[in-house]
Amino acid sequence: MLNEQVALVTGASRGIGRAIALELARQGAKVAVNYAGSEDKAEAVVQEIIAGGGSAMKIQADVASEEDVKQMVKAVVDEFGRLDILVNNAGITKDNLLMRMKEEEFDSVINTNLKGVFLCTKGVTRQMMKQKYGRIINVASIVGVSGNPGQANYVAAKAGVIGMTKSNAKELAARNIQVNAVAPGYITTDMTDALTEEQREQMLALIPLKRLGEGEDVARVVRFLASEDAAYMTGQTLHVDGGMVM
Amino acid sequence: MAETFDRVKQIIVDRLDVDESKVVMEASFKEDLEADSLDVVELVMELEDEFDMEISDEEAEKINTVGDAVNYISSQS
Numbered sequence: 001m002l003n004e005q006v007a008l009v010t011g012a013s014r015g016i017g018r019a020i021a022l023e024l025a026r027q028g029a030k031v032a033v034n035y036a037g038s039e040d041k042a043e044a045v046v047q048e049i050i051a052g053g054g055s056a057m058k059i060q061a062d063v064a065s066e067e068d069v070k071q072m073v074k075a076v077v078d079e080f081g082r083l084d085i086l087v088n089n090a091g092i093t094k095d096n097l098l099m100r101m102k103e104e105e106f107d108s109v110i111n112t113n114l115k116g117v118f119l120c121t122k123g124v125t126r127q128m129m130k131q132k133y134g135r136i137i138n139v140a141s142i143v144g145v146s147g148n149p150g151q152a153n154y155v156a157a158k159a160g161v162i163g164m165t166k167s168n169a170k171e172l173a174a175r176n177i178q179v180n181a182v183a184p185g186y187i188t189t190d191m192t193d194a195l196t197e198e199q200r201e202q203m204l205a206l207i208p209l210k211r212l213g214e215g216e217d218v219a220r221v222v223r224f225l226a227s228e229d230a231a232y233m234t235g236q237t238l239h240v241d242g243g244m245v246m
Numbered sequence: 247m248a249e250t251f252d253r254v255k256q257i258i259v260d261r262l263d264v265d266e267s268k269v270v271m272e273a274s275f276k277e278d279l280e281a282d283s284l285d286v287v288e289l290v291m292e293l294e295d296e297f298d299m300e301i302s303d304e305e306a307e308k309i310n311t312v313g314d315a316v317n318y319i320s321s322q323s
Contacts, residue, residue, distance in 0.1 A: 129288055175284065 002226060003028035006080040008073070010034040010063050010120060011090030013041035015189035016139060019215025020087050020222050021045055025054040027223055029085065032076040033058045036090065055080075063090045063116030069123040077127055084131070085226045086124045088117040088161070089139040095150045106153040113157035114164075121168055125177070134177035137225045138165050139218070142185040142241045158183075162237050169235030178234040180225045185241025187213040209242035250297075250323075251316050257292050258312065261285070271313035279312075293319065 002024060012021040013035040022045065025031045031049060033056055035042035042058040049056035057079050061072035077083055091113045094105040117138055128134025143151055144158025162181055169179040186192055186203050192212065195203070204210060218240050224230055225238070239245055255269045264279050275281040281289065290306045297319050301309075309315050 126291060130291065171284070175288075 001028050002085070002223075005029045005084040005226075006032070006076065006082050007085035007087065007226070008032040008034060008059075008076050008083060008120075008124070009087040009089055010061075010116070011036070012045060012087075013038040016184060016187055016215045016218050017087070017089040018045050019219040020089060020139075021056070022048060023216065023219035023223050024085065024087075024226065025049040025052065025056060027227075028054070029226075030055040030080050032056070032072075032080070034061055034063070034072060034090065036060070036062055062112075063088075063120055064111040066119050066123075069116075069119045073120075073123040073127065082131060083124055083127045084133060085135045085137070086120060086128075087137045087139065087222060087226075088120050090116055091139070091154075091157075093151070093154050095154065097150055098152050101152060106156075109153035110157050110160075113154065114160040117161050117164060121164075121179075125172065128172075128177050129175050132176050134172070134175075135226045135230075136168065136172075136177065136179040137222050138162075138179070138181040139222075140165070140181045140183045140237060142183045142239060142245050145183055145237075145239070146245045165237060166235045173234055178230070180230065180233055180235065181237040182218055182221050182225070183237050183239045183241065183245075184218045185213055185239070185244045187215060187218060189215065207242040207244050211242065213240060213242060247316070247320050250320050251312075253296060254293065254312065254316050254319065257296060258289065261289055261292060269312055271311070271316065273312045274310055275312070276310070290315075297323070299323075 007024045007029040009021045011017040012033040021031050033042050033045045046056040046058045061068040140161045141158040143155050165181040221240050
Protein backbone atom coordinates (compact mmCIF):
# COMPACT_ATOMS: atom_id res chain seq x y z
CA MET A 1 0.00 0.00 0.00
CA LEU A 2 1.07 3.53 -0.72
CA ASN A 3 -1.08 5.32 1.85
CA GLU A 4 -0.18 8.97 2.45
CA GLN A 5 2.40 8.87 -0.33
CA VAL A 6 2.33 11.42 -3.11
CA ALA A 7 2.95 10.43 -6.72
CA LEU A 8 3.54 12.57 -9.79
CA VAL A 9 2.86 10.78 -13.07
CA THR A 10 3.86 12.61 -16.24
CA GLY A 11 1.79 12.14 -19.36
CA ALA A 12 -1.00 10.66 -17.26
CA SER A 13 -4.05 11.80 -19.23
CA ARG A 14 -4.16 8.64 -21.34
CA GLY A 15 -2.55 5.36 -22.28
CA ILE A 16 -0.03 3.76 -19.94
CA GLY A 17 0.33 6.91 -17.82
CA ARG A 18 -3.40 6.95 -17.14
CA ALA A 19 -3.33 3.29 -16.07
CA ILE A 20 -0.38 4.03 -13.76
CA ALA A 21 -2.09 7.05 -12.19
CA LEU A 22 -5.25 5.00 -11.51
CA GLU A 23 -3.30 2.04 -10.10
CA LEU A 24 -1.20 4.18 -7.73
CA ALA A 25 -4.39 5.91 -6.57
CA ARG A 26 -6.02 2.51 -5.91
CA GLN A 27 -3.06 1.76 -3.63
CA GLY A 28 -3.78 4.89 -1.63
CA ALA A 29 -1.36 7.38 -3.16
CA LYS A 30 -2.34 10.97 -3.79
CA VAL A 31 -1.71 11.45 -7.48
CA ALA A 32 -0.72 14.48 -9.53
CA VAL A 33 -1.87 13.87 -13.10
CA ASN A 34 0.44 15.74 -15.46
CA TYR A 35 -0.62 16.49 -19.01
CA ALA A 36 0.73 18.60 -21.85
CA GLY A 37 -2.36 19.34 -23.96
CA SER A 38 -5.24 16.99 -23.11
CA GLU A 39 -6.78 18.89 -20.22
CA ASP A 40 -10.21 17.23 -20.55
CA LYS A 41 -8.71 13.76 -20.42
CA ALA A 42 -6.52 14.68 -17.43
CA GLU A 43 -9.58 16.03 -15.64
CA ALA A 44 -11.41 12.75 -16.38
CA VAL A 45 -8.56 10.80 -14.72
CA VAL A 46 -8.70 13.11 -11.68
CA GLN A 47 -12.48 12.67 -11.43
CA GLU A 48 -12.17 8.89 -11.71
CA ILE A 49 -9.66 8.85 -8.84
CA ILE A 50 -11.82 11.11 -6.67
CA ALA A 51 -14.91 8.99 -7.45
CA GLY A 52 -12.93 5.98 -6.16
CA GLY A 53 -12.29 7.77 -2.87
CA GLY A 54 -8.78 8.98 -3.67
CA SER A 55 -7.05 12.35 -3.94
CA ALA A 56 -5.77 13.77 -7.19
CA MET A 57 -4.93 16.99 -8.97
CA LYS A 58 -4.19 17.77 -12.59
CA ILE A 59 -1.19 19.82 -13.53
CA GLN A 60 -0.23 21.12 -16.96
CA ALA A 61 3.45 21.15 -17.91
CA ASP A 62 5.65 20.48 -20.89
CA VAL A 63 8.27 18.12 -19.43
CA ALA A 64 10.81 19.40 -21.96
CA SER A 65 10.66 22.87 -20.37
CA GLU A 66 12.71 23.37 -17.21
CA GLU A 67 10.54 26.30 -16.15
CA ASP A 68 7.33 24.27 -16.58
CA VAL A 69 8.81 21.38 -14.61
CA LYS A 70 9.89 23.64 -11.74
CA GLN A 71 6.41 25.09 -11.46
CA MET A 72 4.82 21.66 -11.69
CA VAL A 73 6.92 20.24 -8.84
CA LYS A 74 6.25 23.31 -6.72
CA ALA A 75 2.50 23.06 -7.35
CA VAL A 76 2.45 19.39 -6.33
CA VAL A 77 4.44 19.97 -3.14
CA ASP A 78 2.32 23.02 -2.27
CA GLU A 79 -0.87 20.98 -2.71
CA PHE A 80 0.11 17.65 -1.16
CA GLY A 81 3.03 18.59 1.12
CA ARG A 82 5.56 16.08 -0.19
CA LEU A 83 6.53 14.02 -3.23
CA ASP A 84 7.45 10.36 -2.85
CA ILE A 85 7.03 8.83 -6.28
CA LEU A 86 7.86 10.22 -9.71
CA VAL A 87 6.80 8.23 -12.75
CA ASN A 88 8.48 9.59 -15.87
CA ASN A 89 6.01 8.42 -18.46
CA ALA A 90 5.40 11.34 -20.82
CA GLY A 91 6.43 10.47 -24.33
CA ILE A 92 5.75 11.13 -27.98
CA THR A 93 6.55 9.37 -31.24
CA LYS A 94 7.53 10.82 -34.59
CA ASP A 95 8.39 7.71 -36.54
CA ASN A 96 10.14 7.92 -39.84
CA LEU A 97 12.75 6.05 -41.77
CA LEU A 98 16.22 7.22 -40.99
CA MET A 99 16.67 8.61 -44.50
CA ARG A 100 13.49 10.65 -44.19
CA MET A 101 13.64 11.68 -40.56
CA LYS A 102 13.84 15.43 -40.17
CA GLU A 103 16.11 17.02 -37.62
CA GLU A 104 13.03 18.48 -35.93
CA GLU A 105 11.49 15.00 -35.63
CA PHE A 106 14.63 13.74 -33.95
CA ASP A 107 15.01 16.72 -31.63
CA SER A 108 11.43 16.89 -30.43
CA VAL A 109 11.31 13.20 -29.49
CA ILE A 110 14.65 13.46 -27.67
CA ASN A 111 13.49 16.61 -25.88
CA THR A 112 10.27 15.14 -24.53
CA ASN A 113 11.27 11.50 -24.03
CA LEU A 114 14.86 11.90 -22.81
CA LYS A 115 15.46 15.47 -21.69
CA GLY A 116 12.04 15.41 -20.04
CA VAL A 117 13.16 12.54 -17.81
CA PHE A 118 16.30 14.46 -16.87
CA LEU A 119 14.41 17.66 -16.07
CA CYS A 120 11.68 15.97 -14.04
CA THR A 121 14.18 13.87 -12.11
CA LYS A 122 16.30 16.92 -11.39
CA GLY A 123 13.16 18.82 -10.44
CA VAL A 124 12.03 16.35 -7.76
CA THR A 125 15.44 15.40 -6.39
CA ARG A 126 15.64 18.34 -4.02
CA GLN A 127 12.35 17.46 -2.35
CA MET A 128 13.21 13.76 -2.22
CA MET A 129 16.65 14.45 -0.74
CA LYS A 130 15.04 16.53 1.99
CA GLN A 131 12.63 13.72 2.73
CA LYS A 132 15.42 11.17 2.48
CA TYR A 133 12.98 9.07 0.53
CA GLY A 134 12.02 8.79 -3.08
CA ARG A 135 11.08 6.37 -5.81
CA ILE A 136 11.62 7.28 -9.42
CA ILE A 137 10.25 4.98 -12.08
CA ASN A 138 11.07 5.64 -15.70
CA VAL A 139 8.87 4.29 -18.44
CA ALA A 140 11.33 3.26 -21.14
CA SER A 141 10.43 0.86 -23.94
CA ILE A 142 11.46 -2.56 -25.08
CA VAL A 143 12.62 -1.03 -28.36
CA GLY A 144 15.20 0.86 -26.32
CA VAL A 145 16.74 -2.57 -25.74
CA SER A 146 16.04 -4.25 -29.07
CA GLY A 147 16.00 -1.37 -31.57
CA ASN A 148 13.21 -0.86 -34.09
CA PRO A 149 13.33 0.31 -37.71
CA GLY A 150 11.68 3.68 -38.28
CA GLN A 151 12.24 4.79 -34.71
CA ALA A 152 15.82 6.06 -34.54
CA ASN A 153 14.71 9.03 -32.45
CA TYR A 154 12.39 7.11 -30.11
CA VAL A 155 14.82 4.21 -29.62
CA ALA A 156 17.73 6.57 -28.95
CA ALA A 157 15.64 8.37 -26.33
CA LYS A 158 14.44 5.17 -24.65
CA ALA A 159 17.89 3.58 -24.61
CA GLY A 160 19.07 6.87 -23.13
CA VAL A 161 16.44 6.59 -20.41
CA ILE A 162 17.65 3.09 -19.51
CA GLY A 163 21.22 4.40 -19.20
CA MET A 164 20.14 7.44 -17.20
CA THR A 165 18.18 5.16 -14.86
CA LYS A 166 21.42 3.41 -13.92
CA SER A 167 23.40 6.62 -13.55
CA ASN A 168 20.76 8.33 -11.42
CA ALA A 169 20.31 5.17 -9.35
CA LYS A 170 24.00 5.19 -8.45
CA GLU A 171 24.06 8.91 -7.76
CA LEU A 172 20.99 8.98 -5.52
CA ALA A 173 21.22 5.61 -3.75
CA ALA A 174 23.00 7.05 -0.73
CA ARG A 175 20.05 9.41 -0.23
CA ASN A 176 17.52 6.58 -0.18
CA ILE A 177 16.18 7.48 -3.58
CA GLN A 178 15.71 4.46 -5.81
CA VAL A 179 15.51 4.71 -9.57
CA ASN A 180 14.21 1.89 -11.73
CA ALA A 181 12.67 1.55 -15.16
CA VAL A 182 10.07 -0.52 -16.92
CA ALA A 183 10.37 -1.39 -20.59
CA PRO A 184 6.89 -2.08 -21.98
CA GLY A 185 6.49 -4.05 -25.17
CA TYR A 186 3.42 -3.70 -27.37
CA ILE A 187 0.72 -2.23 -25.17
CA THR A 188 -2.72 -1.36 -26.54
CA THR A 189 -2.89 2.45 -26.51
CA ASP A 190 -3.64 5.20 -28.98
CA MET A 191 -0.14 4.62 -30.30
CA THR A 192 -0.78 0.95 -31.16
CA ASP A 193 -4.39 1.48 -32.29
CA ALA A 194 -2.92 3.21 -35.31
CA LEU A 195 -1.40 -0.07 -36.52
CA THR A 196 -2.89 -2.09 -39.38
CA GLU A 197 -4.28 -5.59 -38.84
CA GLU A 198 -1.31 -7.03 -40.71
CA GLN A 199 1.13 -5.18 -38.45
CA ARG A 200 -0.69 -6.52 -35.39
CA GLU A 201 -0.45 -10.09 -36.66
CA GLN A 202 3.26 -9.72 -37.30
CA MET A 203 3.71 -8.37 -33.82
CA LEU A 204 1.78 -11.16 -32.13
CA ALA A 205 4.04 -13.70 -33.81
CA LEU A 206 6.94 -12.22 -31.84
CA ILE A 207 5.25 -12.33 -28.42
CA PRO A 208 5.57 -15.66 -26.56
CA LEU A 209 2.59 -14.83 -24.32
CA LYS A 210 0.49 -14.35 -27.50
CA ARG A 211 -1.32 -11.16 -26.63
CA LEU A 212 -0.73 -7.44 -26.68
CA GLY A 213 -0.24 -5.93 -23.24
CA GLU A 214 -2.69 -3.67 -21.45
CA GLY A 215 -1.83 -0.47 -19.66
CA GLU A 216 -2.66 -2.27 -16.39
CA ASP A 217 0.04 -4.85 -17.09
CA VAL A 218 2.59 -2.05 -16.95
CA ALA A 219 0.86 -0.19 -14.13
CA ARG A 220 1.06 -3.17 -11.79
CA VAL A 221 4.81 -3.48 -12.29
CA VAL A 222 5.22 0.25 -11.69
CA ARG A 223 3.17 -0.13 -8.50
CA PHE A 224 5.54 -2.91 -7.41
CA LEU A 225 8.60 -0.72 -8.05
CA ALA A 226 6.98 2.09 -6.06
CA SER A 227 6.21 -0.21 -3.13
CA GLU A 228 8.20 -1.48 -0.18
CA ASP A 229 8.40 -4.84 -1.94
CA ALA A 230 11.03 -3.35 -4.25
CA ALA A 231 13.09 -1.94 -1.36
CA TYR A 232 16.28 -3.73 -2.43
CA MET A 233 16.17 -2.83 -6.14
CA THR A 234 17.68 0.12 -7.93
CA GLY A 235 18.99 0.84 -11.40
CA GLN A 236 17.02 -2.01 -12.97
CA THR A 237 14.92 -2.14 -16.09
CA LEU A 238 12.06 -4.64 -15.97
CA HIS A 239 10.74 -5.87 -19.30
CA VAL A 240 6.94 -5.94 -19.44
CA ASP A 241 6.58 -7.33 -22.92
CA GLY A 242 5.03 -10.79 -22.86
CA GLY A 243 8.48 -12.30 -23.23
CA MET A 244 9.30 -10.60 -26.53
CA VAL A 245 12.85 -9.63 -25.61
CA MET A 246 14.79 -11.82 -23.21
CA MET B 247 28.67 38.07 10.35
CA ALA B 248 29.63 36.33 13.60
CA GLU B 249 26.03 35.29 14.12
CA THR B 250 25.81 34.02 10.54
CA PHE B 251 29.01 32.04 11.06
CA ASP B 252 27.63 30.40 14.20
CA ARG B 253 24.43 29.35 12.47
CA VAL B 254 26.32 28.02 9.45
CA LYS B 255 28.74 26.20 11.75
CA GLN B 256 25.93 24.48 13.62
CA ILE B 257 24.39 23.21 10.39
CA ILE B 258 27.74 21.91 9.18
CA VAL B 259 28.45 20.16 12.47
CA ASP B 260 25.02 18.49 12.42
CA ARG B 261 25.03 17.62 8.76
CA LEU B 262 28.60 16.44 8.27
CA ASP B 263 29.12 15.09 11.76
CA VAL B 264 32.46 16.85 12.19
CA ASP B 265 34.14 18.34 15.24
CA GLU B 266 33.28 22.00 15.88
CA SER B 267 36.93 22.96 16.03
CA LYS B 268 37.41 21.93 12.40
CA VAL B 269 34.73 24.30 11.15
CA VAL B 270 36.73 27.44 10.46
CA MET B 271 36.30 30.01 7.69
CA GLU B 272 39.16 28.55 5.66
CA ALA B 273 37.95 24.95 5.84
CA SER B 274 37.12 23.37 2.50
CA PHE B 275 34.01 21.19 2.59
CA LYS B 276 35.50 18.49 0.42
CA GLU B 277 39.13 18.55 1.55
CA ASP B 278 38.93 19.41 5.23
CA LEU B 279 35.43 18.33 6.22
CA GLU B 280 35.23 15.11 4.21
CA ALA B 281 32.06 16.05 2.37
CA ASP B 282 31.29 14.60 -1.07
CA SER B 283 29.63 16.59 -3.86
CA LEU B 284 26.13 15.54 -2.84
CA ASP B 285 26.82 16.49 0.79
CA VAL B 286 27.65 20.00 -0.39
CA VAL B 287 24.45 20.17 -2.45
CA GLU B 288 22.43 19.10 0.58
CA LEU B 289 24.26 21.54 2.80
CA VAL B 290 23.43 24.40 0.45
CA MET B 291 19.78 23.29 0.51
CA GLU B 292 19.77 23.39 4.27
CA LEU B 293 21.41 26.82 4.33
CA GLU B 294 18.66 28.03 1.98
CA ASP B 295 16.05 26.84 4.45
CA GLU B 296 17.87 28.21 7.50
CA PHE B 297 18.38 31.64 6.00
CA ASP B 298 15.18 31.66 3.95
CA MET B 299 16.93 32.45 0.70
CA GLU B 300 17.54 30.92 -2.70
CA ILE B 301 21.06 30.16 -3.81
CA SER B 302 21.26 29.69 -7.59
CA ASP B 303 23.14 26.74 -9.07
CA GLU B 304 25.79 29.13 -10.38
CA GLU B 305 26.38 30.64 -6.94
CA ALA B 306 26.21 27.25 -5.22
CA GLU B 307 29.00 25.94 -7.42
CA LYS B 308 31.30 28.68 -6.11
CA ILE B 309 30.78 27.66 -2.50
CA ASN B 310 33.77 25.52 -1.62
CA THR B 311 34.71 26.65 1.87
CA VAL B 312 32.89 27.57 5.04
CA GLY B 313 33.95 31.17 4.40
CA ASP B 314 32.42 31.11 0.90
CA ALA B 315 29.07 30.14 2.41
CA VAL B 316 29.21 32.69 5.25
CA ASN B 317 30.30 35.51 2.94
CA TYR B 318 27.64 34.73 0.36
CA ILE B 319 24.89 34.64 2.95
CA SER B 320 26.11 37.86 4.59
CA SER B 321 26.25 39.62 1.22
CA GLN B 322 22.61 38.74 0.56
CA SER B 323 21.10 39.85 3.86
